[in-house]
Amino acid sequence: MALYEMSSENALSPIPLTSFSSMGVYERTHLQKALRAQISAITPGVDTMVLAEEFGDWVGANRRIDLLCLDKDRKLVVVELKREDGASMELQAIRYAAMISAMRFEQAVEAHRKYLTSIGSTTDPERAIRDFLELDDGERVELDEEVRIVLAAATFGTELSTTVLWLNKQGLDLRCVQMRPHLLDGRLLLDVQQVIPLPEAAHYQVAIREKEAQQAVARSSERNMTKYNLSIDGRTFANLAGRRVIYEIIAEALRQGVKVDAISGALPWKGDSTFLSAPGLLSEAQLLERTGNPGSGYFSQDNMLLQAEGCTLAVSKRWGDQVMDAISSIVDLLPAANVSVELSSPTSEPEVVAYDGFEIMQDQSTTITITKNGVACTPTIRVLRDLAAKLGVEVTNGAGKDMNTRQLGAKVMEAVRAQPA
Structure with missing residues (x-):
């Protein structure tokens, strides 16, 4: 989309789009230096710190990560920059992500030490990382094995965009950030926009990936034909x-x-x-x-x-x-x-247990009913809580919320069956 200047007369004037190369702007000398000082420009919505620049501390490799970063979730972030077309940069970034995925906290500290030294800073690298992660001294730190990738370029072709979308569906976290240079009165302006995924859809896509990972384990039981x-x-x-x-x-x-x-x-x-x-x-x-x-x-x-x-x-x-x-x-x-x-077609008799003068019944649909001397006891959940207290049964689930009637009923019945004869 075009960038416009709006005048006091409500007139719109397009601000010309230019190119980094025509303006003499280079990836490492200019873009990388500017972005390392303002990394939030290409990591919208994700609090991120720069760990290292031109990182390449691995055996048997002569390639370097433009910017190696860390986010609040303890995930390493590979940032790759291209001043013009970002063709094929996703493949290079994936290789880098694989190489650093096993990085330990101590290695991250050492990488940050070298970076701070290179920019003339005397900041303690471990203290800086712990402060960023809001961790106390001595608290054990393990970096997340998942590595995020940010690709920043002036343009992204269809081939790269399609590949990134597909890789994100497979569970990777790749983001494409477009940096479009504009020239206004001799000043170079950058229009920076995250284009993949769209910021408003990112939350939902993360939730989808988490859902699919959790449910992959249970798919054999999902084909319930009842x-x-x-x-x-x-x-x-x-x-x-x-x-x-x-x-x-x-x-x-x-x-x-x-x-x-x-x-x-x-x-x-x-x-x-x-x-x-x-x-x-x-x-x-x-x-x-x-x-x-x-x-x-x-x-x-x-x-x-x-x-x-x-x-x-x-x-x-x-x-x-x-x-x-x-x-x-x-x-x-x-x-x-x-x-x-x-x-629709019950296949077995309801299960019944007796305790303290009550009969607790669970039918095939797992509905719980309680009777005493042939009379229904309601509300069922209140009676179950009283029985749970006598049996020493917790009335909350693993998330700390009160169990519903079916959940608590099953626990109470299990406790009754465990009672000595």
Whole structure:
């Protein structure tokens, strides 16, 4: 896009685009020196410090990283610069990232020591890194094995852009930052923009990668063929897959005004990957383009998209063996809950245990009911908490949140079965 100057008469005048080479600007002598002093210009949204310049301390290699950096997440950052077209620079940067991925904290300190010496600084390198990471003296430091890559150039061709997009989908973290020089009254202005990924989509793409990594382990259990009958306020849905049941209940929760963050928070094992989300009223194509996600793990069809809090949402399809936990957790959020879920064709008798005069029953759909002397005890969760206290059972999950009825019921039944005969 063009850069314009707006006059006091509201007239727009284009500021001419120039080139670094025609202005006598060189990568190492000028660009690299300027960016090392203002690294935030090409790392938007990520707090970053420069560790080393022209780093090449590895055996059997005569190539050097333009700028080696560190971010707040203890990830090393390879920064490669080109003053004009960035063709093929991604391949070089990946090689560098592989070479430094095993760098230890002590090696990072030594690299930073050499850099500080080269620029005439007497700052203590270890103290500087610890201050940046907000770590105390003596606290053990391990660098993250994942290495980020930032490519900065005046232009990026289609071949490089396509490659970077594909590599990001495979789990790498590559960013392309475009630096376009403009000439105004003898002054050189830089228009610096992150173009891949777009800054507003970066958060969602990171969440997508994390989701896919977590779910890769559980894919063998995701093909759950169990079918359920669902009823919501008199509306019935017969013979639904578990993931579709979750979709319908989430849709009902949003209709009743439950916040998106509350739903994600009630599903700690899913978190942000519960939804594929982007601001605005979007179509499927627009949502997938905005988030950079192929949509295969979400209900992303146009007729399945949900709207809430100014965003378009696609609900996850992947729930593994936690379908009923998810259903129960979301139902617990509903201000007005009139929801029932049952197997479309139950295959076994309900399980029953007795304790302290109560009978605790879990049916095939994992629904918990409690009776005493043949009379139903409600609310079920309150009775379960009383029994849990007597049995020494924790009532919170690993995330520190109160268990729902199904989760706590299963724990209480397990504790009863473990009691001496």
